[in-house]
Amino acid sequence: MAKLDSLDLSLPDWAISVFIVLVTVGILLSIKHLILSRLIRLSDKTRYYFDSLLLRAIKWPLSLIALLFGILLLEELLNANSAMSSRLEKMTTYILPTLLVLAIVMFVDSMITGMISHYSKKSRLLHNSQSIMKGVSRSFLYGIGILILLSTLGVSITPLIASLGIGSLAVALALQPTLENFFSGVQLLMDRPIRVGDFIELDSGEQGFVEKIGWRSTWIKMLPNNTIIMPNSLLSESKVINYFYPQRELSVPVEVNVHYDSDLEKVEEITLEVAREILKSHEYGVNNYNTFVVFHTFDSSSINFTVMLRAHEYFHQFFIRSAFIKALHKRFKVEGIVIPYPIRAINTDQENVHFKEKHTGHQLKR
Numbered sequence: 001m002a003k004l005d006s007l008d009l010s011l012p013d014w015a016i017s018v019f020i021v022l023v024t025v026g027i028l029l030s031i032k033h034l035i036l037s038r039l040i041r042l043s044d045k046t047r048y049y050f051d052s053l054l055l056r057a058i059k060w061p062l063s064l065i066a067l068l069f070g071i072l073l074l075e076e077l078l079n080a081n082s083a084m085s086s087r088l089e090k091m092t093t094y095i096l097p098t099l100l101v102l103a104i105v106m107f108v109d110s111m112i113t114g115m116i117s118h119y120s121k122k123s124r125l126l127h128n129s130q131s132i133m134k135g136v137s138r139s140f141l142y143g144i145g146i147l148i149l150l151s152t153l154g155v156s157i158t159p160l161i162a163s164l165g166i167g168s169l170a171v172a173l174a175l176q177p178t179l180e181n182f183f184s185g186v187q188l189l190m191d192r193p194i195r196v197g198d199f200i201e202l203d204s205g206e207q208g209f210v211e212k213i214g215w216r217s218t219w220i221k222m223l224p225n226n227t228i229i230m231p232n233s234l235l236s237e238s239k240v241i242n243y244f245y246p247q248r249e250l251s252v253p254v255e256v257n258v259h260y261d262s263d264l265e266k267v268e269e270i271t272l273e274v275a276r277e278i279l280k281s282h283e284y285g286v287n288n289y290n291t292f293v294v295f296h297t298f299d300s301s302s303i304n305f306t307v308m309l310r311a312h313e314y315f316h317q318f319f320i321r322s323a324f325i326k327a328l329h330k331r332f333k334v335e336g337i338v339i340p341y342p343i344r345a346i347n348t349d350q351e352n353v354h355f356k357e358k359h360t361g362h363q364l365k366r
Helices: 013-044 050-057 059-080 082-120 124-152 158-174 176-191 232-237 264-281 314-335
Strands: 199-202 207-213 217-221 227-231 240-242 250-258 292-298 303-311 354-358 361-365
Touching: 013 050, 013 059, 050 059, 050 082, 059 082, 082 124, 124 176, 124 207, 176 207, 176 217, 176 232, 207 227, 217 232, 227 232, 250 264, 250 314, 264 292, 264 303, 264 314, 303 314
Parallel strands: none
Antiparallel strands: 199 207, 199 240, 207 217, 217 227, 250 303, 292 303, 354 361
């Protein structure tokens, strides 16, 4: 049997150093996860908001800090190996500032977006514009972070800032439609002719609920469950009917006609009784509304009038109108009030018309 005089299982120093760093970083991330998870659960039970926001905001930056610590530790362990240490030092010259700036930017971004989401629940204006506010703040923050990183790495940003002024003009001309939609969206949010949740009607006839006012377009969800994506520039220049402004309640006119032989005083009294009963009993009716009846037309076969009801919002009017028509039709039958069919009466006396009978049949003759 052959004997093994020696068995060399030793690993190179750089591999051992990498293994130590990976284990250290893994331990730090595990400790961070355990401590932060427990603290976040405790903070969620308090009545304060910012302690929970702060703990959630430092979650990813702490992971980057742990990675940064691992790189520094690896650089320290490889000092004995001059070749590996010099290569790693060149890499860390760029990696460490990048990780540090990214951690700071991510922390500030999480804090700002969290505060916008929190205060948007208290402010209608901020609620409508939170998507744009988050986008603008994030773009500005990451832009500042890139400039700081370039300056940290030794890149002169003064020529870059000067060139950005000229370049921004060219970009503005190239992105004119996009910028027009963006500023139109800002105008919609500031003037507030429409708000998220409002029911509106466009000048083209489409109706729907405003779901989102974004950077470029406004999303309108129609009643058939379809969505209209309307560019902000077109929406700001078009005629829009907002059925939720200044308030959601709206009048619901119902057209009714009765026979010429009807007692109009009795018709009005019964119609008002039915209307008040519907407004009080129906879930979508405004029970304190002072409903009224207006007679307005001598039609060809009837006298027409309008009953004015009131609903809590636009979509409720269909149910209020349906319930009222059914109740009024039933009550008119009980009271003997006739809703006439469309007819045309021929007044033979006025036109001096008489009928003459012949053997072949009847013939109308003047």
